Amino acid sequence: MTDTIVSKRSCAIGRLRLFRFRNYVEATVHLGPSLNVISGRNAQGKTNLLEAVATLTLTRSPRTGTASDLMHWGDEQCLVEAAVSRSGGDSVLAVRFTRDPGTARVSRATSVDGKPCPARRLLGVCPVVLFWPEDLQLVKAGPEGRRRLLDALLTQLDPRAAAHLLRYRRILQQRNALLHRLRADGHGADALPGFSRELAHHGARVAVARARLVTQLAPLAAEALGELSSGGEHLSLTYAPSHGGSCSDDDTTEQELSAALRDRRPEELARGVTVVGPHRDDVEIGLDGRAARTAASQGQQRSIVLACKLAEMRFVGRSTGTAPVVMLDDVLSELDHERRGRLVALLAAGAAGQVLITTTETLTGLDGFAGACRYTVQSGTVRET
Amino acid sequence: MPLVPEAVERLVAEFGRLPGVGPKTAQRLAFYCLRAPAEASARLGAALESLHAAVHPCARCFFIADGELCAICSDVRRDATQICVVEEPLDVLAVERSGEFRGIYHVLGGALSPMDGIGPDELRVVELERRVAGGDVREVVIATDPDVEGEATAFYLGERLAALGVIVSRLAHGLPAGADLEYADELTLARAFAGRRAL
Ligand SMILES: Nc1ncnc2c1ncn2[C@@H]1O[C@H](COP(=O)(O)OP(=O)(O)O)[C@@H](O)[C@H]1O
Ligand SMILES: [Mg+2]
Ligand SMILES: [Zn+2]
Numbered sequence: 111m112t113d114t115i116v117s118k119r120s121c122a123i124g125r126l127r128l129f130r131f132r133n134y135v136e137a138t139v140h141l142g143p144s145l146n147v148i149s150g151r152n153a154q155g156k157t158n159l160l161e162a163v164a165t166l167t168l169t170r171s172p173r174t175g176t177a178s179d180l181m182h183w184g185d186e187q188c189l190v191e192a193a194v195s196r197s198g199g200d201s202v203l204a205v206r207f208t209r210d211p212g213t214a215r216v217s218r219a220t221s222v223d224g225k226p227c228p229a230r231r232l233l234g235v236c237p238v239v240l241f242w243p244e245d246l247q248l249v250k251a252g253p254e255g256r257r258r259l260l261d262a263l264l265t266q267l268d269p270r271a272a273a274h275l276l277r278y279r280r281i282l283q284q285r286n287a288l289l290h291r292l293r294a295d296g297h298g299a300d301a302l303p304g305f306s307r308e309l310a311h312h313g314a315r316v317a318v319a320r321a322r323l324v325t326q327l328a329p330l331a332a333e334a335l336g337e338l339s340s341g342g343e344h345l346s347l348t349y350a351p352s353h354g355g356s357c358s359d360d361d362t363t364e365q366e367l368s369a370a371l372r373d374r375r376p377e378e379l380a381r382g383v384t385v386v387g388p389h390r391d392d393v394e395i396g397l398d399g400r401a402a403r404t405a406a407s408q409g410q411q412r413s414i415v416l417a418c419k420l421a422e423m424r425f426v427g428r429s430t431g432t433a434p435v436v437m438l439d440d441v442l443s444e445l446d447h448e449r450r451g452r453l454v455a456l457l458a459a460g461a462a463g464q465v466l467i468t469t470t471e472t473l474t475g476l477d478g479f480a481g482a483c484r485y486t487v488q489s490g491t492v493r494e495t
Numbered sequence: 496m497p498l499v500p501e502a503v504e505r506l507v508a509e510f511g512r513l514p515g516v517g518p519k520t521a522q523r524l525a526f527y528c529l530r531a532p533a534e535a536s537a538r539l540g541a542a543l544e545s546l547h548a549a550v551h552p553c554a555r556c557f558f559i560a561d562g563e564l565c566a567i568c569s570d571v572r573r574d575a576t577q578i579c580v581v582e583e584p585l586d587v588l589a590v591e592r593s594g595e596f597r598g599i600y601h602v603l604g605g606a607l608s609p610m611d612g613i614g615p616d617e618l619r620v621v622e623l624e625r626r627v628a629g630g631d632v633r634e635v636v637i638a639t640d641p642d643v644e645g646e647a648t649a650f651y652l653g654e655r656l657a658a659l660g661v662i663v664s665r666l667a668h669g670l671p672a673g674a675d676l677e678y679a680d681e682l683t684l685a686r687a688f689a690g691r692r693a694l
Binding site: 212277280285288291300303304307 | 511512517518607608609610614615642643644646647648649650651654655
């Protein structure tokens with residue numbers, strides 16, 4: 111698969127307006143259609159700017175589960191609005207969070223072209239791929255990062271799986287609260303089967319969707335690794351469910367997960383938490399048949415991470431028919447000269463549509479892009495430079 | 496000095512506490528009352544004041560009533576062999592709007608939610624069991640919300656009632672996941688009743 115057939119269409123954010131978002135009181139930025147480099151010293155608002163774009167396009171912040179964190183301190187609301195141009199026409203997307211002063215509950219309102227509409231209407235209008243510094247630990251660190259990569263894709267591309275995922279998170283909170291209480295005073299054991307059943311039902315569907323996604327990503331990642339390094343190693347990705355099954359179909363997986371919950375009940379009661387389910391699943395990353403986290407060198411691990419992120423971009427591009435907006439938060443400066451050069455070349459060649467890069471230092475080697483726009487961020491104000 | 500007299504301030508604050516009313520709407524409502532004839536405010540005040548004195552839970556089903564029994568429980572045309580179990584009193588109105596159900600109700604007072612410390616003892620489960628065990632109830636239709644808590648509650652009730660030898664069914668969900676019963680439209684709810692399944 112080459113990028114020229116992956117992404118013919120593109121989408122790009124033009125005018126971006128933040129109102130009371132994080133450390134931005136009010137800011138309007140006009141982004142360019144290809145590369146945008148956002149520089150500034152630490153703690154000025156570079157990451158917040160990318161977060162704003164992600165919060166709008168994903169309808170929730172990828173960084174915090176507490177929406178009130180997004181509001182400028184002391185304010186009761188915040189807004190992100192962007193004009194998105196696509197081959198199919200332009201539209202203005204907006205998301206607003208408002209805190210009810212009485213109940214402190216935060217509500218979210220989304221709109222397209224000024225007309226209120228359900229949040230799911232915004233999802234996928236402008237596909238995005240995020241690359242945070244912690245993603246560089248994708249191979250080495252714990253499984254959360256690997257699960258996050260899968261869930262970010264499901265949320266954007268598979269509404270059904272996204273609904274199961276949301277529901278799963280809620281069930282997990284409830285079931286853990288119940289197990290916690292059971293451990294403390296043995297109270298409420300008869301309510302557990304109902305929550306276990308719900309957990310198995312939705313958990314199975316999450317696991318099956320993720321496993322399917324991994325089989326689709328694996329060849330893209332293997333191919334990308336070939337483009338990034340000349341070693342000729344073979345990269346493999348395998349979904350590894352905590353309950354041990356094959357995750358090939360919903361109903362079988364549900365039965366397997368139910369059985370695993372039954373088997374491990376004593377352990378759950380002793381520890382007061384849910385010990386099996388998609389929240390404990392992992393993606394095994396193998397290099398030439400060996401576990402990459404132990405067998406691959408530092409440099410190889412870096413290349414694998416980039417290969418996985420490229421696979422993610424290409425998968426989004428292929429599924430939506432639109433090259434995604436790719437955001438790299440302070441990532442390039444972490445890469446050595448050669449890897450940086452190859453990544454940038456592949457982004458410029460079409461893996462990405464519009465690119466937003468933040469950096470604290472002057473970046474070189476970005477010449478592959480035509481018409482780069484540069485900005486400087488300083489305590490919540492953005493200046494084009 | 497505050498911009499508006501304290502009496503207006505107080506009313507705005509009270510309106511602002513109501514669900515779905517933001518600060519702007521609260522102001523608009525308060526200024527509306529100010530402009531409208533004084534009798535309108537008096538009627539509103541009287542209606543609010545008599546609310547708690549006149550209304551209490553039905554002794555049988557826990558829907559709202561002004562006598563011992565609610566209007567549904569005292570209606571002899573209702574089929575007392577069928578009980579529809581809902582979370583909140585408002586859900587009774589939603590089911591009634593669907594026009595599909597001719598039996599009587601049982602209002603649980605919520606759904607299982609361990610996070611909020613709500614277990615079976617916090618709901619009117621024992622009362623439901625007593626009604627089912629004590630009478631000529633043939634079928635219990637569980638119409639808790641189709642969200643996580645409602646589903647877990649339905650399963651729990653299904654298990655507890657199974658021992659009592661009644662048919663227990665669950666509303667079939669044409670209902671959107673995560674939706675409140677209260678917000679389900681009549682058609683969806685009617686379909687859900689027609690397609691209820693044994694639990
Ligand atoms: N809700 C908020 N209101 C106001 N300021 C905030 C809020 N959340 C974070 N900040 C401030 O934003 C700054 C961090 O911005 P960030 O985008 O992470 O910096 P960087 O430019 O290093 O990426 C910090 O100074 C932090 O105090
Ligand atoms: Mg930052
Ligand atoms: Zn009654």
